[in-house]
Amino acid sequence: MDSDSDSDGSHVSATPPRDHIPPPPPPPPLKPRARPTSSSRSSARTPAPKPQSHRLPNPSNLPSQDLTAMSIPSPLSTAPFHVRRPLDPPETVATIDSFQILPAGHFSKSASFSKLQRPSLNFENEESDLARSKSELKSETVERDGSAVKSTSSVKAARKNLNLIRANVALPPTKLRKSGGEGNFVRLNMNHNSYRRKFLSKSARKNSRSSGFKRFPKRRKGKFGAEIEAQMEGVFEEEGLVTESTKQKIMQESESRKFDSELVEAALSAVRNDASDVNLVKLLKLVYGYDLFRDRQLEAIRMVLAGKSTMLVLPTGAGKSLCYQIPSMILPGMTLVVSPLVALMIDQLKQLPPMINGGLLCSSQTWQETSETLRLLQEGSIKVLFVSPERFLNEDFMGIFSTDQLVSLVVIDEAHCLSEWSHNFRPSYTRLRASLFHVRLRVNCILAMTATATSTTLDAVMGALEIPSSNLIQKVPLRDNLQLFISMSHNRMKDLLMLLRSSPYSEVQSIIVYCKFQSETDLISRYLRDNNISAKSYHSGIPTKDRARIQELFCSNKIRVIVATVAFGMGLDKRDIGAIMHYSLPNSLEEYVQEIGRAGRDGRLSYCHLFYDDMTYFKLRSLAHSDGVDEYAVDKFLCQVFNNGTTSHGQVCSIMKESASRRFDMKEEVMLTILTHLELGEVQYLQLLPQLNVTCTLNFHQTQPVLLSDKDIVVAAILKKSEARQGQYVFDIPTVANSIGVTAAELTNHLQNLKLKGEITYETKDSAYCYVVVDVPEDICSLSANVTKWLSDIESCKVHKLDAMNGAAVFALNTCERTNGCSGTQHTWCLQRKIMDYFDKDYHCDIPSKMTQSSSFLRADIKVFLQSNSQAKFTPRAVARILHGISSPAYPSMIWGRTHFWGRYMKVDFQVVMEAAKAELMNFVGKDTV
Numbered sequence: 001m002d003s004d005s006d007s008d009g010s011h012v013s014a015t016p017p018r019d020h021i022p023p024p025p026p027p028p029p030l031k032p033r034a035r036p037t038s039s040s041r042s043s044a045r046t047p048a049p050k051p052q053s054h055r056l057p058n059p060s061n062l063p064s065q066d067l068t069a070m071s072i073p074s075p076l077s078t079a080p081f082h083v084r085r086p087l088d089p090p091e092t093v094a095t096i097d098s099f100q101i102l103p104a105g106h107f108s109k110s111a112s113f114s115k116l117q118r119p120s121l122n123f124e125n126e127e128s129d130l131a132r133s134k135s136e137l138k139s140e141t142v143e144r145d146g147s148a149v150k151s152t153s154s155v156k157a158a159r160k161n162l163n164l165i166r167a168n169v170a171l172p173p174t175k176l177r178k179s180g181g182e183g184n185f186v187r188l189n190m191n192h193n194s195y196r197r198k199f200l201s202k203s204a205r206k207n208s209r210s211s212g213f214k215r216f217p218k219r220r221k222g223k224f225g226a227e228i229e230a231q232m233e234g235v236f237e238e239e240g241l242v243t244e245s246t247k248q249k250i251m252q253e254s255e256s257r258k259f260d261s262e263l264v265e266a267a268l269s270a271v272r273n274d275a276s277d278v279n280l281v282k283l284l285k286l287v288y289g290y291d292l293f294r295d296r297q298l299e300a301i302r303m304v305l306a307g308k309s310t311m312l313v314l315p316t317g318a319g320k321s322l323c324y325q326i327p328s329m330i331l332p333g334m335t336l337v338v339s340p341l342v343a344l345m346i347d348q349l350k351q352l353p354p355m356i357n358g359g360l361l362c363s364s365q366t367w368q369e370t371s372e373t374l375r376l377l378q379e380g381s382i383k384v385l386f387v388s389p390e391r392f393l394n395e396d397f398m399g400i401f402s403t404d405q406l407v408s409l410v411v412i413d414e415a416h417c418l419s420e421w422s423h424n425f426r427p428s429y430t431r432l433r434a435s436l437f438h439v440r441l442r443v444n445c446i447l448a449m450t451a452t453a454t455s456t457t458l459d460a461v462m463g464a465l466e467i468p469s470s471n472l473i474q475k476v477p478l479r480d481n482l483q484l485f486i487s488m489s490h491n492r493m494k495d496l497l498m499l500l501r502s503s504p505y506s507e508v509q510s511i512i513v514y515c516k517f518q519s520e521t522d523l524i525s526r527y528l529r530d531n532n533i534s535a536k537s538y539h540s541g542i543p544t545k546d547r548a549r550i551q552e553l554f555c556s557n558k559i560r561v562i563v564a565t566v567a568f569g570m571g572l573d574k575r576d577i578g579a580i581m582h583y584s585l586p587n588s589l590e591e592y593v594q595e596i597g598r599a600g601r602d603g604r605l606s607y608c609h610l611f612y613d614d615m616t617y618f619k620l621r622s623l624a625h626s627d628g629v630d631e632y633a634v635d636k637f638l639c640q641v642f643n644n645g646t647t648s649h650g651q652v653c654s655i656m657k658e659s660a661s662r663r664f665d666m667k668e669e670v671m672l673t674i675l676t677h678l679e680l681g682e683v684q685y686l687q688l689l690p691q692l693n694v695t696c697t698l699n700f701h702q703t704q705p706v707l708l709s710d711k712d713i714v715v716a717a718i719l720k721k722s723e724a725r726q727g728q729y730v731f732d733i734p735t736v737a738n739s740i741g742v743t744a745a746e747l748t749n750h751l752q753n754l755k756l757k758g759e760i761t762y763e764t765k766d767s768a769y770c771y772v773v774v775d776v777p778e779d780i781c782s783l784s785a786n787v788t789k790w791l792s793d794i795e796s797c798k799v800h801k802l803d804a805m806n807g808a809a810v811f812a813l814n815t816c817e818r819t820n821g822c823s824g825t826q827h828t829w830c831l832q833r834k835i836m837d838y839f840d841k842d843y844h845c846d847i848p849s850k851m852t853q854s855s856s857f858l859r860a861d862i863k864v865f866l867q868s869n870s871q872a873k874f875t876p877r878a879v880a881r882i883l884h885g886i887s888s889p890a891y892p893s894m895i896w897g898r899t900h901f902w903g904r905y906m907k908v909d910f911q912v913v914m915e916a917a918k919a920e921l922m923n924f925v926g927k928d929t930v
């Protein structure tokens with residue numbers, strides 16, 4: 001069977017429109033998505049419904065421009081994305097005890113595993129770059145917030161599916177044994193103790209009228225549902241909820257599960273003998289209930305099974321996960337999935353089919369939970385393990401793989417994060433190089449997946465992972481069931497309300513409105529509620545529990561509109577979101593494509609409307625410069641990193657994040673980017689260690705400190721290197737560790753042991769980047785120049801991405817002749833063209849930037865500003881930031897926002913303002929200072 005075997009007719013044009021939408025003529029580009037004639041395909045499927053038409057938005061109701069009937073010849077139609085409505089997948093799940101691919105003892109017990117059992121595991125800050133700035137404007141920031149979302153969703157999921165993570169707790173072990181499952185879920189401490197209570201003890205449950213099980217969602221029967229039913233049985237019995245018929249049902253399902261697991265086992269061995277398309281489709285049907293593979297899935301699976309590293313670029317919701325899940329069942333070893341966000345990991349774990357035992361290692365777990373996951377790993381009962389890229393910094397973790405070849409496949413999810421030229425560069429991803437996997441994990445096959453990567457990004461990713469260009473599987477980044485609209489707006493709030501009240505949006509059940517600022521989301525959702533639209537805001541400033549609740553309400557259709565920052569949507573698999581509204585311009589076409597990709601995952605026609613206004617563009621353009629740094633600051637930072645060149649090879653050093661950030665006027669994530677570059681750039685100057693709280697305050701409780709120091713060299717070193725303050729000993733962990741030649745992690749392990757013995761108590765603070773010096777640069781100045789140049793290229797790239805997004809929007813608004821299907825505010829055709837050009841050719845925006853290149857009063861204003869703030873020290877960038885209204889660690893808006901120069905030159909190009917500031921500073925303080 002060919003890889004395009006899903007041309008089965010259940011494509012967009014064949015799917016019903018959203019309820020009550022009156023019919024427009026079916027858009028032409030959707031026509032090619034006809035049902036296949038192949039008998040093998042058609043026999044497996046019920047006939048798809050005929051294309052239906054849709055009523056178009058009422059022109060009179062629209063904010064700015066008319067929406068008239070249109071046909072939409074899609075540029076994507078040459079490579080259509082076929083979305084079919086899946087059959088109901090097996091719903092309830094449980095472990096399949098007969099499915100044991102990794103032999104017991106597959107993990108050598110003598111390996112460094114024992115080390116990992118210690119309470120000393122220092123994974124604390126490992127994903128701390130996932131919890132960076134709180135600023136809503138940075139997509140990285142908000143994504144990191146996403147991690148908070150999962151806790152509740154995971155709980156909810158765990159109630160349905162044993163394969164899932166559960167927040168804080170697992171089901172009581174007795175229940176697991178009873179059900180025969182080995183507990184292939186992973187415990188995840190997301191600090192929701194409220195959930196823990198529900199699973200405490202039998203008596204506690206009995207006494208608890210509010211047991212979580214009572215609120216167990218309606219249990220839908222699935223092929224593998226018996227086990228969870230069986231698990232629940234005990235609980236329901238206790239609560240008198242199990243009837244005879246339920247028990248019978250459970251027994252029947254248990255039998256059917258056994259039968260199904262035997263079938264799956266048989267299908268797997270058939271595929272292992274002969275990975276033919278027919279055998280793979282049989283497996284697909286059995287495990288997922290789907291009749292056919294979607295476009296490019298089979299191709300990707302075949303590549304992976306053949307051991308070829310592959311780059312897979314498919315649009316959001318196209319079914320990338322299946323491309324590693326199926327191989328993970330077939331291949332002998334474990335599949336390691338690297339993901340940038342805990343939210344995503346949890347989501348992926350939740351979506352694993354029941355016969356794949358999944359696990360997760362993340363920083364929010366307690367060490368007991370981490371140890372439990374590692375124990376399952378050791379037993380060989382985890383088949384797919386989700387980890388963050390920071391995990392590879394941890395030698396204990398890496399040690400697991402030092403003996404056997406445990407991993408068959410490495411999957412890099414959101415692989416674009418590897419490239420600094422992507423819209424979402426993660427320094428920690430740069431560690432993910434082919435050599436790491438080949439040498440340390442001894443795995444040759446890497447599957448890199450993304451939905452949004454330009455050709456430049458792809459080159460960078462494939463280069464780092466050594467994926468040959470012939471192994472690229474790619475589809476256009478957009479699904480063709482999305483209609484794209486854009487309108488100029490001078491009163492976005494009113495226009496939004498008007499649009500939501502007009503067709504087709506008035507008939508859409510679930511809508512996301514994306515904003516840039518937290519305050520906007522609160523304001524707009526309140527406004528919508530005041531106007532009788534069920535809406536809630538969602539952003540990283542909302543407490544985790546509340547966010548999870550809001551997401552739940554949205555998913556269960558109890559809230560119609562979510563007004564959110566980019567924090568919402570990561571890992572969200574709500575298939576029937578019918579519309580996405582952009583209240584603000586996205587930062588890039590990648591971000592736009594990602595966000596509109598959350599609509600119409602069920603394949604039905606969905607609507608995406610972008611409100612354009614000039615001010616937002618100017619604001620975002622300013623903010624694109626907020627990560628930039630001067631050579632001056634980089635130089636000072638590098639001097640600190642290498643202690644003015646006095647550090648020596650092997651020395652463990654640390655940089656306290658908060659204080660350094662203020663001192664160098666550099667965001668924490670920028671410091672991390674530089675440090676990662678120093679580790680993974682052309683010359684390796686250092687090796688990053690897991691982040692750590694470095695300042696320790698210690699109290700002795702039993703033995704006299706001096707007596708204890710006689711038999712404990714760590715205590716002796718602490719006494720020597722610490723400052724005594726009111727009976728407490730305050731010291732710097734790396735300094736003490738260096739003095740006795742142990743690692744900081746070893747030192748904290750030792751402290752933990754002393755604490756367990758009751759000898760001491762201690763507290764740590766001051767989160768810091770830690771590293772070992774590998775090589776000291778001979779010329780820090782030229783290194784600073786190189787690093788600055790690299791950072792400034794990244795800064796320009798961000799500006800370029802915003803300009804490309806803006807250019808596409810402005811083209812649609814002002815230049816599009818509204819031919820080829822575009823009409824009124826509907827610009828599907830022209831926006832698709834722009835997006836495709838952008839991803840294909842890394843197209844440069846041909847619309848001149850709106851930024852002003854000069855201003856007659858600029859120099860004079862800078863002069864006044866400097867004179868009136870003569871007590872402060874500025875760099876040209878600091879002045880330019882203030883004039884652009886950009887907050888920075890050393891010049892926060894709380895203080896500097898009060899000056900009337902704040903943001904005054906936002907419309908003048910940042911570089912122009914910086915040059916002017918440089919010239920004025922030279923006049924003002926003399927050449928030496930700048």
Ligand SMILES: Nc1ncnc2c1ncn2[C@@H]1O[C@H](COP(=O)(O)OP(=O)(O)OP(=O)(O)O)[C@@H](O)[C@H]1O
Pocket residue numbers: 006084085086087290291292293294297314315316317318319320321322451573
């Ligand atoms: N062959 C198939 N037939 C029908 N449905 C499928 C098929 N493959 C995957 N799906 C379903 O499509 C949905 C989206 O899949 P998945 O989450 O893997 O998409 P994705 O490409 O990873 O999207 P994103 O980039 O947004 O994470 C899931 O519900 C999945 O079960």
